[in-house]
Amino acid sequence: MRRRELGCRTLTMKRLVVLGATGPSGQEVVKQALSAGHHVTAVVRNPDKLDSVQNENLKVVKADIFSAEELSEHFRGQEVVLSCLGSRSSFRAPVTLYTETMKAIVAAMRETGLIRLICMTSWCTESLPGNPWFIEWILKPLVLKRTLVNMAEMEHFLFDDCQDINFTIVRPPSLGTGPFSDLPILTHEGMHVPGARWGLMNRADVAHFMLSLLDTTEWDRKAVAIQRTSRR
Template identity: 30%
Template sequence: MQLTVLGATGPTGQQVVQQALAAGHRITALVRDPARLPQRDDDRVTVVVGDATSRTDVEKALHGSDALISALGPGKDFKSTLATQSTGPVLEAAATAGVQRLVWLSALGAGTSGQRQSRIQASASKLLMSKLMADKGTADDTIARSDLAWTIALPVMLGNGSATGTYKALPLDSGTTRNGGKLSRADLADALLAAATTNKWTRQRIILTH
């Protein structure tokens, strides 16, 4: 498959790119700085220089793609509004480019999903990242109202480490159990790819945890 990846130079995006190439897929990466993309000279990777908040740039990156994976993250900016800034351009570009499959990385704690966080992580999110989580929640709701075949990924706290394949994918509306702990970015990338390359979890918000 031809997959467009937003946030390809970030820690999660890099896991997505590496695993996608290993699985035989081709990648189009929308990046602001190509020098930060280790795979920029790989024949299987098409690099489009631009910004995820630009509809024109996203549309260009979606040309010929079968699915879009957004692995955009705020970095260390706990007041980032990148999620809402990119949502509109992504949805408009996907509609214009005729790409139906969208896998959108959010976080457990975004919007009302905080009710499914462990109490410790929910308290930390409220104390340190309330603006960020509110912004992500607004973006998630916008995605969910779209006509695309979307999946919204809601991972618990992330860490580095190898892929285990033992993570759980739980529909957000499947119960009231709180979830905590840590998920490796490698396992998160595996889940994002599984969603993008199949019909798994279509039009669902999925909690990813161990």
């Protein structure tokens, strides 16, 4: 487990394309990226949901996230893809959004020559010894099983079939809507952060961590679990 300070801004401005930009996590990524001076293309299904964000470096485009052809139109000339796509947990209906969209994203990246990808999943996408009991015995059976299964399938697709893609999978715990805390982030290459409390991590902190990956190769082609510290 590592502790990482996240107080610095990125040094090089980049051209970013953000998927899931109208969701709570995606909006945080867009706002923080613009604040840091990056050029952002937000790929959305409903552009009206980003009307409140006004910035000369923001371009909002409408596209089918399941269509590699449509995504390719907006990936050209970009440097990094950040995916904050997510679906509501379903107890009965199968969840396929993560694998289906990622296959379209990767196909579009290959078509346009993009190689850098940062995406979100969750703690404990797979059941392993040492996973928090609350997740394994309560959340998975009652709420999250189908979602986490599809997240895991997406992760396997990246590790097994995408050797040409420089991806980082960010695994946060349960997400909250509070402001950016500026607290250090605990990181661990695994399903969760050993010793860290199970609880909410603000989406603003997750977005900040995702954008910090633009300046490091530490987590290239890895899956990193994260959690905010409770104090400095």
